[in-house]
Amino acid sequence: MAVDTQTHLLYIAHEGPGLVVAFDPIRGVVRWRVTLGNVATDVQVDSNSHRVFVTANAYDRKEGDLFILDGATGQKLATLRTGLGDNGIAFDTQRHVIYVSSNDEGVVYVFTVQVGWQSGPIHVTSSKLSIGTHPQGLGVNSRLGRLYVADVASHTLAVVDESNMHTLTTLQLARTPLQPLRVDEATGRVYIVCAGGQELDIVDGNKNSIQARIPVAPYPEGVAFNTATGRIYVANEGDDEGGHVHDSGTTITVIDGKTFAVLGTLSVGKAPDGVEADPALRLVYVALEDGGAVIEVSDSVNLSLQTKLEQGIVARNAISSLQLATILTLIAMLLTVVWTTLDALLPRWRVRGSPQTPRGDASSHSEVHSLPQ
Numbered sequence: 001m002a003v004d005t006q007t008h009l010l011y012i013a014h015e016g017p018g019l020v021v022a023f024d025p026i027r028g029v030v031r032w033r034v035t036l037g038n039v040a041t042d043v044q045v046d047s048n049s050h051r052v053f054v055t056a057n058a059y060d061r062k063e064g065d066l067f068i069l070d071g072a073t074g075q076k077l078a079t080l081r082t083g084l085g086d087n088g089i090a091f092d093t094q095r096h097v098i099y100v101s102s103n104d105e106g107v108v109y110v111f112t113v114q115v116g117w118q119s120g121p122i123h124v125t126s127s128k129l130s131i132g133t134h135p136q137g138l139g140v141n142s143r144l145g146r147l148y149v150a151d152v153a154s155h156t157l158a159v160v161d162e163s164n165m166h167t168l169t170t171l172q173l174a175r176t177p178l179q180p181l182r183v184d185e186a187t188g189r190v191y192i193v194c195a196g197g198q199e200l201d202i203v204d205g206n207k208n209s210i211q212a213r214i215p216v217a218p219y220p221e222g223v224a225f226n227t228a229t230g231r232i233y234v235a236n237e238g239d240d241e242g243g244h245v246h247d248s249g250t251t252i253t254v255i256d257g258k259t260f261a262v263l264g265t266l267s268v269g270k271a272p273d274g275v276e277a278d279p280a281l282r283l284v285y286v287a288l289e290d291g292g293a294v295i296e297v298s299d300s301v302n303l304s305l306q307t308k309l310e311q312g313i314v315a316r317n318a319i320s321s322l323q324l325a326t327i328l329t330l331i332a333m334l335l336t337v338v339w340t341t342l343d344a345l346l347p348r349w350r351v352r353g354s355p356q357t358p359r360g361d362a363s364s365h366s367e368v369h370s371l372p373q
Contacts, residue, residue, distance in 0.1 A: 003278045008024075010294070011071070013042065020034055026281075036056040040055070042179055063082075089101075089138065090138035092140045106135065108138070111124045112124060134151055135149045136178065137177050138180075141185050141205055146168075155172065156171065157171045157173050158170050173210075175195075175196030178192075184225060189204065191225060200212075217249055219236070219249070221273050230258060250271075252297075266303060269295060271288055271290035285297075
């Protein structure tokens with residue numbers, strides 16, 4: 001999902017039929033709907049130009065496409081060819097660049113809009129960027145001129161300088177970082193949901209370092225932050241896609257954006273996936289993948305939250321600490337055994353390895369001393 005923070009329209013991409021819907025939460029009506037390909041994989045919106053960007057796969061043509069739509073009407077303004085895959089989108093509003101990941105091809109498509117970013121016909125130039133083997137999650141900080149690329153296979157985040165497309169650094173993340181990456185340009189933070197690692201990783205974009213690793217419920221998929229209350233919301237989808245766990249989660253995790261403390265969870269329905277927020281309306285939207293619905297949550301400090309997750313996280317941290325202590329103890333025991341063994345063998349090795357002194361040498365003469373009577 002994506003929110004235009006000026007018009008407050010909510011754009012919802014349906015994974016299965018490739019359907020994109022524009023919903024007006026103020027009037028409570030659907031403005032428009034359009035079908036794009038067979039599967040829509042991501043949707044983003046520029047709140048200044050009100051252009052909507054959608055990636056979709058057309059399996060009958062064996063291709064992926066980036067569609068640029070008019071946010072008010074849903075009219076197709078441009079169709080740009082990309083690769084197949086669970087593609088993600090990010091864009092730079094200052095440099096007028098749209099990035100699309102293709103994890104199947106292992107590249108990031110770079111579309112530079114020469115004309116038509118705000119209005120009129122759109123003309124672009126395109127190129128490809130090779131970063132990692134399976135890039136999927138993308139984010140941009142246009143203020144810093146940084147592109148963030150999360151690799152779903154190596155579990156890393158590449159920080160790329162947009163001026164020359166050189167990788168500045170690569171950070172190790174928890175397992176399976178997913179789209180969307182959320183970037184807060186005001187603070188420089190990058191929020192990355194790591195489904196396999198079951199945590200939210202927060203990167204300090206000013207220092208290019210990991211700022212926090214926050215354990216959440218099993219197999220999260222969506223994240224949003226809200227500048228109204230300073231809270232972070234993570235959808236606990238619960239399904240280990242491609243793995244052996246197929247249990248739908250039912251909650252979202254609420255995190256304090258200042259202290260990174262887990263405040264608790266809120267029950268929302270089956271398989272919460274996408275999360276988006278509208279700070280001005282103080283609303284958080286949660287897409288229920290197995291429920292076929294989007295729910296509105298009031299972004300309020302008075303939400304009645306369950307705290308069982310927090311206790312579970314403490315238990316997980318305690319278990320991790322115990323495991324670490326056990327490993328360190330075993331290493332210490334092993335080092336003690338090795339040191340004791342070496343201490344016992346070294347004198348023998350020295351005796352065997354010392355040279356024999358030839359006869360007649362002064363040092364071979366032994367003196368016998370008698371104790372005084």
